[in-house]
Structure formats: structure tokens, C-alpha cells
Amino acid sequence: MGADLKGRNFVSMLDLSREEILEVLDTARRLKEDHKAMGKKPLKRKTLAMIFLKPSLRTRVSFETGMTQLGGHAIYLAPTDISLGKRETTEDIALVLSRYVDIIMARVFGHDVVVDLAKHATVPVINGLSDFEHPCQIMADFQTIIERKDRLDGVKACYIGDGNNVAHSLMFGAAQVGMHMTVITPPGYEPKGEVTKQAAEIGGSTGSKINVSNDMATANGADVLYTDVWASMGQEDQAAARKKLFAKYRIDGNAMKLAHPNAIILHCLPAHYDEEIDYATSRLPNSAIFDQAENRLHAQKAIMAHLAGKV
Numbered sequence: 355m356g357a358d359l360k361g362r363n364f365v366s367m368l369d370l371s372r373e374e375i376l377e378v379l380d381t382a383r384r385l386k387e388d389h390k391a392m393g394k395k396p397l398k399r400k401t402l403a404m405i406f407l408k409p410s411l412r413t414r415v416s417f418e419t420g421m422t423q424l425g426g427h428a429i430y431l432a433p434t435d436i437s438l439g440k441r442e443t444t445e446d447i448a449l450v451l452s453r454y455v456d457i458i459m460a461r462v463f464g465h466d467v468v469v470d471l472a473k474h475a476t477v478p479v480i481n482g483l484s485d486f487e488h489p490c491q492i493m494a495d496f497q498t499i500i501e502r503k504d505r506l507d508g509v510k511a512c513y514i515g516d517g518n519n520v521a522h523s524l525m526f527g528a529a530q531v532g533m534h535m536t537v538i539t540p541p542g543y544e545p546k547g548e549v550t551k552q553a554a555e556i557g558g559s560t561g562s563k564i565n566v567s568n569d570m571a572t573a574n575g576a577d578v579l580y581t582d583v584w585a586s587m588g589q590e591d592q593a594a595a596r597k598k599l600f601a602k603y604r605i606d607g608n609a610m611k612l613a614h615p616n617a618i619i620l621h622c623l624p625a626h627y628d629e630e631i632d633y634a635t636s637r638l639p640n641s642a643i644f645d646q647a648e649n650r651l652h653a654q655k656a657i658m659a660h661l662a663g664k665v
């Protein structure tokens with residue numbers, strides 16, 4: 355314990371070491387148990403700028419609420435407010451915002467944009483989702499898995515669906531914390547090869563087995579079943595075609611039969627019921643979907659408190 359994350363960025367799950375991930379998760383647990391665990395107003399007079407180039411329910415509301423609960427303030431910047439890259443360069447936006455605010459959170463399309471913000475900002479930058487990664491989501495997912503399974507290392511997690519941003523961050527995170535990860539996708543929709551390679555390399559030293567498959571039978575014995583939409587934000591034009599290709603890559607009664615009887619069900623939401631998950635399965639007692647959504651609040655409060663040097 356005692357990692358100093360003050361001033362650091364959280365753009366990728368790889369920005370935190372295994373020990374740092376576990377320490378932030380412990381802070382999140384403490385904040386959930388007692389919202390004053392970090393003192394009454396640890397981020398008093400601190401401001402978070404929230405840049406959104408895509409829609410959001412959970413990320414926007416949990417970051418804004420989290421900042422209020424920590425005694426600070428959050429500013430929502432809609433796509434049309436700053437027209438990032440059109441009205442003004444990413445570099446100038448990073449430099450200007452750094453003169454006003456204490457943390458920047460950004461939800462973007464290309465991952466290079468959030469990397470560029472982090473490069474030029476003089477305050478911490480948090481990735482609130484890019485086309486490549488969604489690390490804040492994975493911190494909430496890990497908090498939820500610990501709540502239900504008491505551990506991360508050795509847990510057999512299985513992600514079913516598109517090899518997307520959420521899958522990438524899960525693979526990076528799982529590899530770091532020693533969780534086994536099987537990603538099952540239709541052929542041609544696997545996670546990026548570089549992510550699989552890097553996650554497998556990290557996993558080699560932490561005991562995490564990373565496996566990519568096109569066969570639903572590899573969900574066999576999973577402790578965690580996880581899915582996400584088949585077409586992500588920005589891929590709306592592919593949604594109809596993907597419905598046919600992805601039809602069997604979903605969490606339903608058949609997937610539940612393959613998994614361990616006590617397997618928990620996760621979905622980062624928003625859900626498209628009767629596509630990647632059926633409604634009845636999503637409401638089973640083993641579903642932790644809404645705990646997962648709640649934990650965005652606690653996990654992100656912990657991330658902000660650590661990056662602000664207040665833990």
C-alpha cells in the first residue's frame with residue numbers, strides 16, 4: 355500500500371500496475387462503505403472538466419455525482435461546446451483546460467485524442483471511453499467481481515461478443531491482476547492482435563491465461579460471463595449486419611448452462627435486450643449488472659482522489 359498516483363493519467367488499464375489497481379479498488383471499497391472515508395470534502399475547490407464527444411448516462415452522471423460527493427465540482431462539455439479538433443486543436447484545449455481545472459475526463463472516438471490530451475495537459479487526464487479502451491468501466495467491473503467472488507486472481511472470466519474497447523481493457527486488466535480471460539467473438543471480430551499479444555505476455559508473469567476463441571463452448575466453467583453491445587458508438591451503420599453475424603455470441607440460457615453454476619453476469623450497459631443478452635437472463639439473481647453500474651461511482655471517486663493526491 356502507499357502508491358503515489360498524484361498527477362498521473364488514467365488513459366489505459368496499463369497505466370496502473372497490479373498493486374496500484376488493487377490499491378485504488380481498496381479505496382473504492384472504503385468509499386462505498388463510508389462516503390467520508392477520505393475525509394468530508396477531499397476534493398474541495400477542485401474542478402473536473404468532462405469532455406464528451408459521444409453520448410453517456412453512467413459515465414457522465416457517476417463522474418459528476420462523484421465529484422459533488424468529494425466536495426468538488428464537475429463541468430460537462432458537450433460535443434458542440436468545444437468542437438474538439440474543429441474549433442480548436444486538442445493541444446490547445448488541453449493547455450487551456452489545465453489552467454482552469456484540476457482533472458480532465460474525456461470520452462472520445464480515436465484513442466489518439468485522449469492520448470494527445472494527456473500528452474499536453476499539465477493536470478491528470480482520465481479516459482472516459484475511447485474506441486480502443488474503457489478503463490474506468492473495468493475498475494468498476496473488478497470492484498463488482500471482488501464483491502461477488504472475494505478475489506480477482508484465478509477467477510475465470512469470459513467475455514462474449516465484440517472484441518471492442520471494453521474487451522481490450524478487460525484483457526489488459528485481467529492480465530495485470532492474474533484473472534483468466536477468455537474472449538469469444540465471431541470470426542473477424544476478435545480483439546486487436548496487439549492487445550492479445552501484450553495481455554498474454556503480461557499474463558505470463560502474473561499467472562493469467564488469456565485466450566481468444568470463436569467457439570462458445572470455451573465459456574465452459576466460467577465464473578464470470580460478460581457481454582457488451584455488438585455495435586459500439588460510432589458503428590451504428592454496421593448494427594444490422596452484425597446482428598446476423600453475432601447471433602449466437604450472446605449471454606442466454608445456453609451460455610449459462612456452459613458456465614459455472616455460480617457464475618455472475620456482467621454487462622457494462624447500455625444493453626440491447628434480445629441481442630447480446632436476453633432480458634430474463636439479465637435479471638437472474640446471479641446478475642450483478644446494476645451493482646456494476648453503481649460501482650462506476652465508487653471506483654471513479656477512488657481514481658479521482660488518487661490522481662488528485664488526496665489518498
Ligand code: CP
Binds near residue numbers: 410491622624
Ligand atoms: N457503461 C458506460 O460507460 O455507460 P455510458 O455510455 O452510459 O456512460
Ligand code: NVA
Binds near residue numbers: 518519583622624
Ligand atoms: N463498447 C461500447 C461501450 C459502451 C459503454 C461502446 O463503445 O459504445
